[in-house]
Amino acid sequence: MFRRIGKIAAITILLLFTLSFQVPTAGAEVGVTDTSVLVGCSNSFSGPLVYPGTQLVNYGLEVYIDYINDHGGVNGRKILTKYYDDGYKPQNAVANTRRLVEQDKVFAILCSQGTSPVMATVKYLTQKKVPLLFPFQGVPITGVKTIFTSFVPYDTQSEIVVTWLVKEKGFKKIGMLYQDDKYGYTFRDPAKKVLGEMGLKLVAAESYKRGAVDLSAQIAKLKNANLDACLLVATPKPGAAALREAHKQGWTGTKLISSGPLTDEKFVILSGGVGEGVWGLSLWPDPVHSNAPALVEYRKIMKKYGEDKNNKPNRYSIFGYFYAKLFVEGLKRAGRDLTREGFIAALEGMKNWKNGILPPVSFSKTNHLAQDAGFMVEVKGNVFKPISEWIRLKDGQLMKEPL
Numbered sequence: 001m002f003r004r005i006g007k008i009a010a011i012t013i014l015l016l017f018t019l020s021f022q023v024p025t026a027g028a029e030v031g032v033t034d035t036s037v038l039v040g041c042s043n044s045f046s047g048p049l050v051y052p053g054t055q056l057v058n059y060g061l062e063v064y065i066d067y068i069n070d071h072g073g074v075n076g077r078k079i080l081t082k083y084y085d086d087g088y089k090p091q092n093a094v095a096n097t098r099r100l101v102e103q104d105k106v107f108a109i110l111c112s113q114g115t116s117p118v119m120a121t122v123k124y125l126t127q128k129k130v131p132l133l134f135p136f137q138g139v140p141i142t143g144v145k146t147i148f149t150s151f152v153p154y155d156t157q158s159e160i161v162v163t164w165l166v167k168e169k170g171f172k173k174i175g176m177l178y179q180d181d182k183y184g185y186t187f188r189d190p191a192k193k194v195l196g197e198m199g200l201k202l203v204a205a206e207s208y209k210r211g212a213v214d215l216s217a218q219i220a221k222l223k224n225a226n227l228d229a230c231l232l233v234a235t236p237k238p239g240a241a242a243l244r245e246a247h248k249q250g251w252t253g254t255k256l257i258s259s260g261p262l263t264d265e266k267f268v269i270l271s272g273g274v275g276e277g278v279w280g281l282s283l284w285p286d287p288v289h290s291n292a293p294a295l296v297e298y299r300k301i302m303k304k305y306g307e308d309k310n311n312k313p314n315r316y317s318i319f320g321y322f323y324a325k326l327f328v329e330g331l332k333r334a335g336r337d338l339t340r341e342g343f344i345a346a347l348e349g350m351k352n353w354k355n356g357i358l359p360p361v362s363f364s365k366t367n368h369l370a371q372d373a374g375f376m377v378e379v380k381g382n383v384f385k386p387i388s389e390w391i392r393l394k395d396g397q398l399m400k401e402p403l
Contacts, residue, residue, distance in 0.1 A: 029339040031107030032077070037331065037338060039133075040082030040104060041112040042096035042121070047087035048211050048235045052261055052316045053113050056136060057083060060320015061111055063305040064328070070305075074331040075338070082106060086117050093117030094124065101130050107340065108133050111323050115139050115154075115183040122147070131340055134323040134370060138260065139186050146340070148347060148368040150323060151283045152392075154183070154260065155190040157374065160393050161231065161257060161281050162191050164376060166198055167398065168388075171228035171255075175204035177218055177242055178233035187233040187259060197396070203227060212238055219245040222254075229255040229279075236261055240270035247274040255279055264315040268382050275379045282377040282384055285357065285403070287313040289383070294356025322357050326370065329353065359390060359401070375403060 031038040044053030062081065069078045082104050086092035093112065100106045101124075108131035112118050115137040122141060125132045132147045138154035141147050152160070165171040176191060178184035184207060192202045204225035206218035219242060222230055232239050239262045246256065258267065258280035265288075268275040285295060298321055299313050311317075331338065333346035347368075353361040361370050376388035389400040 029107060030105050032338050035076070036078050036080050037074075038080045038082065038104065038106050039108050039110040039327070040084075040100045040106045041109050042084050042086045042093040042100070042117065043111070043113045044088045044117075045083075045085035047089070048237055049088045049114055049261075051236065051266055052136065052264075055314055055316035056111060056113065056320035059302060059306050059308075059311055059314075059317035060322075061324045062320075063302050063317070064321045064324035066305040067301050068324075068328055074328055075334075075336045077331075077338070079328075079331075081110075086114075088114050088117060090116045090120035094120050097121040097124060101125070101128055106130070107338075108327075108343075110134065110327055111136060111150075111320055113137065115186070116181060119182065129340065131344065133327060136319060137183075139182060142368070144368075145344065148363065149370065150319070151371045152281075152374055153369070154186040156372065156393060157259065157281055158187040158190040158231070159194045160374065160391060160398070161259070161376075162194050163198075163393060163396070163398055164388070164391065165229050165257070166195075166200065169229075172200060173203045173226065173228045174200070174231070175206075175222050175225055175227040175229075176202060176231040176233060177206050177208065177215070177222060178231075179235070179238070180207035180209055183260070184233050187231065191231065194396075204230075208234075208238060210235075213241040215242050215245050216249075218242075219249055219251065223249055223251040227254045229257055231257045231259050232262055233259045234262060236264075236267045236270055239267055240272075243271035243275050243278070257281075261316075263377060263384055265383060266314060266316075268379055268384075273382060275382070278379045279387070280377050280379075280384065281374045282315070282386070283358075283371065283374045284315040284318055286384070287315055287318045292356055298357070318357070322355070323370075325355065326353075326361065373401070 043057055044050055065079045084096035086096050110133045113136040118135040118137040134150040140153040141149055178188050204222050206221055232242055256278045258278055263280040263282045330343055330347045334343040347363050348365050350363045358371055359373055373390045373392040375386050375390050377384035378387045389402055392399050
């Protein structure tokens with residue numbers, strides 16, 4: 001097995017040894033041999049997104065890939081993987097991605113992470129015609145043949161939450177704390193737009209610089225705005241700092257709404273347990289308590305193939321697990337004669353793929369988005385509990401279906 005952190009810094013001796021005995025099939029695609037297909041990504045194994053990055057790779061991607069390889073691989077090929085650490089820095093992500101493409105010669109980039117790091121690589125990967133598959137980021141990327149995106153885009157998440165708050169809960173005074181970069185703007189600007197369409201405005205908006213943990217001034221201003229609800233658009237560490245500061249300042253009467261990566265229990269733990277009652281838009285069913293067969297299988301496979309047997313299931317690892325599973329499904333459909341073009345065509349032909357974790361997945365030549373729905377949750381006993389059905393937006397209206 002190709003194991004975890006040893007892949008991050010450099011090509012391991014084991015990978016070199018293995019590849020030295022693999023001869024590409026005549027006319028085969030880059031990254032494909034008779035017995036293997038090589039994929040990889042740049043991700044955060046340090047920096048502010050170290051926990052999501054480590055979880056989605058080590059306990060998500062790797063767990064399911066190890067499981068598949070132990071059961072014979074896909075169409076006679078084992079899946080090999082290669083990762084590098086970018087520390088959530090765009091310049092590092094670009095360098096790592098170039099290395100993966102030009103030196104390691106991967107078939108595709110699978111599940112890279114972070115809005116700014118991922119977006120910094122899009123132009124290069126598009127020019128090189130290397131598939132970018134299911135990155136952990138939510139800036140909309142449409143109209144690119146070689147890119148398939150993952151969860152509900154951030155702008156749509158913002159629109160869903162704001163619409164739900166106004167139409168379902170009757171809230172009028174909504175504000176936002178957001179990271180001062182493209183990630184934050186992708187929540188802020190759509191919120192302003194959809195509120196404007198409903199005759200309202202974003203009453204208060206306070207930004208913070210990436211990685212900041214002293215948010216006392218921002219929280220004080222938001223508290224004084226007497227909001228009905230305030231969206232927290234942050235990575236886990238600053239988001240947790242915001243909860244602690246709100247608690248310290250005695251900010252009550254405003255419903256705090258976690259967004260993006262803040263709908264995992266790790267965020268609540270980081271806050272020191274002061275997140276009781278926080279709402280959020282979750283994109284994943286409960287990975288710890290759900291009895292759905294696909295979630296039970298996830299926990300069983302993770303327990304067997306995770307290096308750290310004490311590591312608990314979470315929404316980051318299930319992201320990697322799910323998209324490894326979707327990648328494998330694409331490989332199966334592409335068949336033995338594997339090419340990038342054939343793989344893309346196989347995904348585009350996927351209709352109503354029932355997986356037991358998310359709503360059925362469908363792609364087409366014009367739609368490369370895997371997920372367009374989420375559900376509202378509330379922290380109860382330090383666990384996010386559902387308080388709505390699956391909800392999505394269609395022509396400005398909330399559409400619902402059972403969880």
